[in-house]
Amino acid sequence: MNIEDSTAWRTWLAQNPRSRAHAERASRRVPSGTSRSLLRHPPFPFYVERAAGVTSVDLDGNERIDCHNNYTTLIHGHGHPVIRAAIERQLALGTTYSAPGAQEYALAEHLCGRVNSVEQVVFNNSGTEAVMVALRIARAVTGRNRIAKFEGGYHGATDFVMVGGHGLPAPDDPVRVSEPHADVGGLPAAASTDVVLIRYNDAEAVREAVARFGDELAAIIVEPIQGAGGVIPATAEFLHVLREETRRTGIVLICDEVITLRHAVGGAQGFYGLDPDLTTMAKIIGGGFPVGAVGGRQEFMQSLDAGGAVANLGTFSANPMTMAAGLAAMELLDEAAIGHLNALGERVRDGLRAVIAALGLPAQVSGAGSLFQVHWTRQPLVDARTAERADPDLNLLTFLGLANRGVQLSMRGIGALSTPMTTAIIDTLIDAFADTARELRADGYV
Numbered sequence: 001m002n003i004e005d006s007t008a009w010r011t012w013l014a015q016n017p018r019s020r021a022h023a024e025r026a027s028r029r030v031p032s033g034t035s036r037s038l039l040r041h042p043p044f045p046f047y048v049e050r051a052a053g054v055t056s057v058d059l060d061g062n063e064r065i066d067c068h069n070n071y072t073t074l075i076h077g078h079g080h081p082v083i084r085a086a087i088e089r090q091l092a093l094g095t096t097y098s099a100p101g102a103q104e105y106a107l108a109e110h111l112c113g114r115v116n117s118v119e120q121v122v123f124n125n126s127g128t129e130a131v132m133v134a135l136r137i138a139r140a141v142t143g144r145n146r147i148a149k150f151e152g153g154y155h156g157a158t159d160f161v162m163v164g165g166h167g168l169p170a171p172d173d174p175v176r177v178s179e180p181h182a183d184v185g186g187l188p189a190a191a192s193t194d195v196v197l198i199r200y201n202d203a204e205a206v207r208e209a210v211a212r213f214g215d216e217l218a219a220i221i222v223e224p225i226q227g228a229g230g231v232i233p234a235t236a237e238f239l240h241v242l243r244e245e246t247r248r249t250g251i252v253l254i255c256d257e258v259i260t261l262r263h264a265v266g267g268a269q270g271f272y273g274l275d276p277d278l279t280t281m282a283k284i285i286g287g288g289f290p291v292g293a294v295g296g297r298q299e300f301m302q303s304l305d306a307g308g309a310v311a312n313l314g315t316f317s318a319n320p321m322t323m324a325a326g327l328a329a330m331e332l333l334d335e336a337a338i339g340h341l342n343a344l345g346e347r348v349r350d351g352l353r354a355v356i357a358a359l360g361l362p363a364q365v366s367g368a369g370s371l372f373q374v375h376w377t378r379q380p381l382v383d384a385r386t387a388e389r390a391d392p393d394l395n396l397l398t399f400l401g402l403a404n405r406g407v408q409l410s411m412r413g414i415g416a417l418s419t420p421m422t423t424a425i426i427d428t429l430i431d432a433f434a435d436t437a438r439e440l441r442a443d444g445y446v
């Protein structure tokens, strides 16, 4: 069936006339109607008017349970009263200053107390900037130029990491280490030639990359649970070999915890017992405001000292609004809150898998802790190569079908839970998925 004839598509058009009109109007001034490339999708996105707790409401008055949470950022949902109070307190004291504020120390102290490998931290405005600065520290400390990343890993929007996310080798291709393709147009050629791409979750691939390029590598950047690469957790052996090999050869190991910090009180690195040299953080540590942070061992972080080789810039870096909201959010995210989130995560993964089994769907569910992803493929999921096999039309139809039923995941089927959620919310999500899958079946898709 032509996708435009599907029930999901037709229902979308019927439910979202105001968003459709807004998309047409906005597209005259903003390319494709939104600045955020990743939020564009056919036929047009719904535009959010307001959000509170676990739900958002769009221009047409449609209410949806938000299991997207701005790509895993809003770990306490929308407008948590404790975070709001912190924001209002800070608002009265000023939004940004012309000299350092005292607020950043409190969040830095909190993060250093949580994450074992983080002895010092600097803040900036996005995970993108955090990764950029971490890579610069690694180049400055090692005097080397190249970096390595893993297939499917997304580490923000700077040139040297916007490669190797898509168009990966086939799952049965024996190549383990390669030169990455650019993920977007306009990158300098060096973004491919200066980056080594390694297969994820493959200890042999790490050994091969280090044997071939070790002397030239400033850093290897890794997510302990790949987010955009399919919400696929690393194996303990893979991370162990990665740490051993990088330590032996003087390569800076950067653990990108922009998404995974939520996994345990000490981040996913605490859960795995990984001891990286540098850690990048963002999303949840800003309490709903733009944020990024680089932390790590003092011997690496000292290159950011006055007179050191590397600078952490940004007019709004460590701005007091973000620092206040971030501290409130992180203080709320204690052991009990993470236990609640991760138990809900188990429930959602189990429930979705039960639907898939009962209906015999060509799908799987990956994830860990409070993150999950539905993949429309039967290929066993071990890395981004296998995740990339998922059917993009079914992803879109599932996204539309769920949103038509009042549940929002990401366009690629990623969900991130928030602390105000309950088992009843999770069961609503599972029921919406079952109804969506039945509709796909009735339309002849699965």
Ligand SMILES: Cc1ncc(COP(=O)(O)O)c(C=O)c1O
Residues within 6 Å of the ligand: 071, 125, 126, 127, 128, 129, 131, 154, 155, 156, 157, 223, 227, 228, 256, 257, 258, 259, 282, 283, 291, 292
């Ligand atoms: C693992 C990871 N690193 C870095 C980034 C970039 O963060 P930001 O979008 O705040 O620039 C992201 C964003 O999704 C991410 O998932």
